[in-house]
């Protein structure tokens with residue numbers, strides 16, 4: 068695992084689940100880390116807590132400016148904040164479509180736009196350090212049932228990752244994404260809690276995984292850390308699956 072000593076990272080949605088595990092891992096490996104979240108109170112010191120909503124451009128800009136000021140610049144952006152949505156195209160109205168796109172896609176665009184000047188400076192000062200990692204999903208390409216809106220947002224995140232990688236490669240800024248499968252985070256906990264029999268639902272979900280278990284937030288964080296680190300210095304414009312073999316093995320849920 069790479070050493071992040073001296074590097075400065077901003078993690079959106081870093082107060083829970085995958086973002087929380089990533090912020091903790093980067094800090095443990097020596098990075099100075101700022102967490103941007105709707106509710107950053109849950110984050111432990113010494114991480115910098117920034118309350119911001121990725122749907123609000125002014126709050127994102129203010130948080131990024133504060134992070135760069137407090138950390139002395141920014142080398143790494145982990146664009147991770149996101150929300151779910153269930154249903155077919157008939158189940159979500161225009162308001163819901165706009166809102167989930169606003170969080171999952173435009174949220175990443177706003178944060179990247181605010182961070183890019185800082186990443187550009189880092190890339191010039193210390194070539195090989197600047198990286199963006201977007202949290203995408205296997206939903207981007209898997210054709211999951213009952214996930215039309217969510218999948219469309221993650222398809223957009225995937226395309227955005229490729230386009231940004233192309234736009235910024237000559238500036239020394241790498242852009243990649245991770246595609247988690249079903250990761251055991253508070254988000255999935257909330258979905259299971261809403262089921263009639265949460266334990267049975269969890270067992271059914273685990274049985275559908277090729278590995279027989281859910282992906283852990285720590286495992287997704289490890290992949291994000293790899294893509295954020297100089298260890299992956301020749302990798303840009305890729306999606307790294309962290310899905311227990313769900314896509315690569317071409318298995319279908321039973």
Ligand code: NAD
Nearest residue numbers: 080083084085104105120121148149204247249250252254
């Ligand atoms: P989570 O709900 O545990 O954490 C999401 C965090 O994002 C929360 O702290 C929340 O406060 C924050 N957030 C939500 N909306 C925000 C906004 N408007 N502004 C700022 N912060 C906001 O979820 P998670 O499972 O850790 O998911 C993180 C990312 O991983 C998401 O992008 C999600 O789409 C993706 N993902 C998750 C899974 C999974 O199975 N858990 C699978 C694939 C992809």
